[in-house]
Amino acid sequence: MITFILRRLLMLVPVLVGLTVIMFAIARLLPGDPVGLAAGPNATAAERAALAAEFGLDRPVWEQYGTYVAGLVQGDFATSLLTRRPVAADLAAYLPATLELVLAAMLLAVGLGIPLGLLTALWRNRWPDYLSQVLAIGAISMPRFFLGLLLQLCFAMWLNWLPLAGRLPIIVFPPDPITGFITIDAALTGQWDVLRTALLHLLMPALALSLSPLATIMRMMRSSTIEVMGQDYVMTARALGLPRHLILTRTIARNAVSATLTVIGLYFGWLLGGTVLVETVFDWPGLGLYATKAILSQDMMPVIGVALVIGLLFVFANLLIDLAYGLINPKVRYS
Amino acid sequence: MTQRRGRKAPRSFPRHGVRHVTHAFNISRRGLLAMAGAGLASATLPAALFAQQGRNILIIASGQDIPNFDPHVASGYSASFLMRNVYDPLVRVAGESAEPVPGLAQSWENSEDGLVWTFQLNPDAVFHSGAPVTAADVVYSFERALRLAKGNSWMIRGIVQPGQIEAVDDHTVRFTLDAPFAAFLAVMPWIFVAEQAQVEANLGEDDGQTWLMSNEAGSGPFTVERFQVGTMYYLARAENAWQPEGGNLDGVIWQIVRETATQRLMLQRGEAHVAVDLTSEDMDALEGAPGVVRVIEPEYRTFSIKMNTAQGPMADVNLRRAISHAVDYEAILASAGYAELMTGPLPNGIFGFDPDLDVPRQDLDKAREYLAQTEWAEGGLTLRMVHVSGLEQQRRWSLILLDNLRALNIGLEIQPLNWPDMVAACASPETFPDLFPVYQTANYGDPDNIAYAAYHSSRNGGWSNAVYANPEVDALIEAGRVETDPEKRAAIYLEFQKAVVADAPDIFGVLENRKLGLREAVQGYRFTPVASNAIEAWPLSL
Numbered sequence: 001m002i003t004f005i006l007r008r009l010l011m012l013v014p015v016l017v018g019l020t021v022i023m024f025a026i027a028r029l030l031p032g033d034p035v036g037l038a039a040g041p042n043a044t045a046a047e048r049a050a051l052a053a054e055f056g057l058d059r060p061v062w063e064q065y066g067t068y069v070a071g072l073v074q075g076d077f078a079t080s081l082l083t084r085r086p087v088a089a090d091l092a093a094y095l096p097a098t099l100e101l102v103l104a105a106m107l108l109a110v111g112l113g114i115p116l117g118l119l120t121a122l123w124r125n126r127w128p129d130y131l132s133q134v135l136a137i138g139a140i141s142m143p144r145f146f147l148g149l150l151l152q153l154c155f156a157m158w159l160n161w162l163p164l165a166g167r168l169p170i171i172v173f174p175p176d177p178i179t180g181f182i183t184i185d186a187a188l189t190g191q192w193d194v195l196r197t198a199l200l201h202l203l204m205p206a207l208a209l210s211l212s213p214l215a216t217i218m219r220m221m222r223s224s225t226i227e228v229m230g231q232d233y234v235m236t237a238r239a240l241g242l243p244r245h246l247i248l249t250r251t252i253a254r255n256a257v258s259a260t261l262t263v264i265g266l267y268f269g270w271l272l273g274g275t276v277l278v279e280t281v282f283d284w285p286g287l288g289l290y291a292t293k294a295i296l297s298q299d300m301m302p303v304i305g306v307a308l309v310i311g312l313l314f315v316f317a318n319l320l321i322d323l324a325y326g327l328i329n330p331k332v333r334y335s
Numbered sequence: 336m337t338q339r340r341g342r343k344a345p346r347s348f349p350r351h352g353v354r355h356v357t358h359a360f361n362i363s364r365r366g367l368l369a370m371a372g373a374g375l376a377s378a379t380l381p382a383a384l385f386a387q388q389g390r391n392i393l394i395i396a397s398g399q400d401i402p403n404f405d406p407h408v409a410s411g412y413s414a415s416f417l418m419r420n421v422y423d424p425l426v427r428v429a430g431e432s433a434e435p436v437p438g439l440a441q442s443w444e445n446s447e448d449g450l451v452w453t454f455q456l457n458p459d460a461v462f463h464s465g466a467p468v469t470a471a472d473v474v475y476s477f478e479r480a481l482r483l484a485k486g487n488s489w490m491i492r493g494i495v496q497p498g499q500i501e502a503v504d505d506h507t508v509r510f511t512l513d514a515p516f517a518a519f520l521a522v523m524p525w526i527f528v529a530e531q532a533q534v535e536a537n538l539g540e541d542d543g544q545t546w547l548m549s550n551e552a553g554s555g556p557f558t559v560e561r562f563q564v565g566t567m568y569y570l571a572r573a574e575n576a577w578q579p580e581g582g583n584l585d586g587v588i589w590q591i592v593r594e595t596a597t598q599r600l601m602l603q604r605g606e607a608h609v610a611v612d613l614t615s616e617d618m619d620a621l622e623g624a625p626g627v628v629r630v631i632e633p634e635y636r637t638f639s640i641k642m643n644t645a646q647g648p649m650a651d652v653n654l655r656r657a658i659s660h661a662v663d664y665e666a667i668l669a670s671a672g673y674a675e676l677m678t679g680p681l682p683n684g685i686f687g688f689d690p691d692l693d694v695p696r697q698d699l700d701k702a703r704e705y706l707a708q709t710e711w712a713e714g715g716l717t718l719r720m721v722h723v724s725g726l727e728q729q730r731r732w733s734l735i736l737l738d739n740l741r742a743l744n745i746g747l748e749i750q751p752l753n754w755p756d757m758v759a760a761c762a763s764p765e766t767f768p769d770l771f772p773v774y775q776t777a778n779y780g781d782p783d784n785i786a787y788a789a790y791h792s793s794r795n796g797g798w799s800n801a802v803y804a805n806p807e808v809d810a811l812i813e814a815g816r817v818e819t820d821p822e823k824r825a826a827i828y829l830e831f832q833k834a835v836v837a838d839a840p841d842i843f844g845v846l847e848n849r850k851l852g853l854r855e856a857v858q859g860y861r862f863t864p865v866a867s868n869a870i871e872a873w874p875l876s877l
Contacts, residue, residue, distance in 0.1 A: 032759045084548065094564075167566070170590050280594065
């Protein structure tokens with residue numbers, strides 16, 4: 001298993017190389033004038049040239065690429081052309097917010113989607129099943145930003161139960177970063193008030209983000225459960241008179257979850273790159289907003305940095321999923 | 336220093352990118368519980384909580400982050416907000432006519448020939464470190480700005496040379512210019528003074544840029560107390576704030592709120608005292624809202640459609656005149672929300688502006704007369720117009736033009752582009768489209784600013800004036816720069832406006848009004864038509 005993990009980690013190298021090459025190529029192929037934009041309308045030609053030289057943009061592309069990769073190896077993600085801040089500092093500030101949101105959404109999606117999928121399979125072709133089907137279609141097809149706005153309207157404006165936006169009220173400062181996740185850091189440092197406030201802020205955006213994966217996971221779980229329920233070993237277990245709850249949890253659920261795991265892994269990556277609308281609606285200071293702003297101003301270093309980080313996380317998430325297969329089903333062998 | 340006083344050594348910035356501090360702003364446990372607990376409504380009402388504590392903290396909702404604090408590097412209105420409150424310039428700008436008022440300098444004088452400017456620094460002025468502000472700091476800051484050639488330094492480039500700024504004594508600074516510059520006092524508010532000793536102690540390899548990016552060395556009325564990138568910036572009243580007069584604020588919070596509708600909501604609910612990015616629709620919705628004051632004021636910000644005077648059919652001045660007379664200016668105005676029509680190239684109300692200028696208004700007979708003098712007497716050509724994709728107002732203008740030009744049998748191909756692609760299109764007359772809508776914000780309150788940026792040929796290739804070049808107009812702009820006698824100067828700008836209108840390089844559009852929302856509780860606010868969204872907090876009270 002160790003060799004499996006090592007081999008998978010080694011495979012990261014070509015993935016990262018590929019990502020940087022593609023992103024660099026895109027950055028160069030795009031029409032536009034990032035230097036002119038960053039230098040401003042009052043810059044002289046000489047100043048534009050100086051700015052390009054400062055950021056190495058006057059060099060051949062392969063040389064720029066070499067410099068970038070050399071920096072990357074040392075953890076330097078280069079500097080934003082527009083804000084002149086190191087991209088690594090920005091990533092450190094924005095990534096935890098996005099990760100916290102995505103993980104909370106996945107937690108909701110998995111935590112609710114799997115049991116609901118099981119239940120609807122058991123109630124197959126009865127009204128709860130039909131109801132869940134309708135709701136699932138609604139959840140998948142409703143745009144997330146719209147759902148976010150509806151939630152805001154309902155829970156923040158009318159009912160006034162939840163805060164409108166942000167990670168914390170502006171007068172509450174987050175705990176010292178240990179993980180960068182406000183909730184976890186608050187729990188670790190025992191600041192329960194902060195934890196509670198942070199969770200309340202997290203609830204709506206996480207819900208808005210989670211509904212579509214929740215519905216997919218639920219439907220996946222339902223169909224694989226139904227499939228497993230027809231298998232011979234389930235019949236055997238029943239014939240042997242094993243208690244119903246044991247058959248359900250040990251035999252059926254375990255086998256049905258494996259198929260759903262793949263979807264969970266894919267969704268994780270998809271959510272990481274797809275939070276931007278929810279982040280905008282809820283003023284969540286995350287990667288999506290950061291990347292969008294950079295893309296719109298053709299500030300390519302932050303864009304490449306974000307793509308790399310998301311690519312990396314995606315690969316890691318899928319590695320974890322692969323490992324989880326083995327935990328759930330010991331018959332899975334890593335090779 | 337961003338460090339909270341009495342706390343341990345500063346955390347190095349790039350490590351986390353965010354300076355986190357453990358506790359809330361000395362809020363009692365009960366206060367926090369009230370916010371977080373059952374009374375969830377109050378979870379989003381920090382303004383009320385501050386008020387309960389007897390602390391006057393102004394909350395400004397803005398969509399723009401402040402990624403860089405360096406006064407000689409950063410640009411953009413959010414950075415201007417920080418600089419105007421944390422740093423001091425020699426001269427500040429205030430009032431409805433954007434007059435120069437004392438900043439670090441308590442008085443100044445200009446020599447007869449307009450070449451020598453002497454500033455007397457206020458002897459009370461001190462940096463946040465406690466050190467007095469000296470003439471040497473001023474010289475250092477101006478030279479650093481010129482050396483780095485970033486941020487606002489273009490305003491003094493070619494006007495003030497390094498080596499021509501002298502510290503005569505501790506509190507006297509003298510600038511010796513090569514040629515008079517009429518807008519000298521107007522650009523002074525945008526060059527800020529940093530403490531030489533602090534910057535030099537943190538010089539690094541980049542002239543202190545890394546350090547000043549997230550630390551400050553200013554003398555302004557506020558200090559950067561805490562911030563979280565992308566979320567909020569808290570400026571606290573400097574303990575040794577030396578500025579005379581001023582309001583009762585203990586601090587200012589610049590809160591990043593990306594949606595303008597959310598900004599409006601926060602204003603209505605009293606969660607923010609000022610919202611700076613409101614749209615015309617937001618202003619309509621705020622009409623009659625209890626406790627809210629709407630500020631809708633003309634600012635020196637023009638919105639025009641530039642024409643390709645150098646290449647293609649539009650190089651024919653008669654075609655440009657024909658089009659200028661075909662446009663339905665009332666429709667243009669109506670689609671611009673809170674705005675007023677421009678009369679010629681200069682912003683309404685700025686020094687030298689001629690309200691009686693004879694500018695094109697919709698007149699199809701005249702338009703056809705001009706068209707008859709071109710090789711397309713019957714129309715039959717198609718022009719290309721670009722606009723920033725997603726900017727609804729620019730799209731509407733394109734459609735108005737499409738409709739208006741049909742009357743002349745001229746077709747219009749409309750192409751939405753991203754802003755970076757629009758900028759790239761300005762590089763040469765060949766790539767520049769026939770029609771190009773653009774906003775132009777005055778960075779300082781002087782006609783020289785817009786005149787130079789939008790009509791001087793030295794700006795060709797950049798987006799503010801991609802192609803238009805007329806030696807006569809250039810000469811007038813240059814003459815307006817160096818003329819120090821106000822009467823003669825006004826006459827030069829009159830001539831300038833006439834010359835530009837005759838060339839018809841632009842379809843003169845609108846001055847969009849600045850739209851701010853304030854809570855009634857905010858006292859002492861006075862509108863200034865330059866950078867009014869970079870709120871100066873010192874005079875304000877709650």
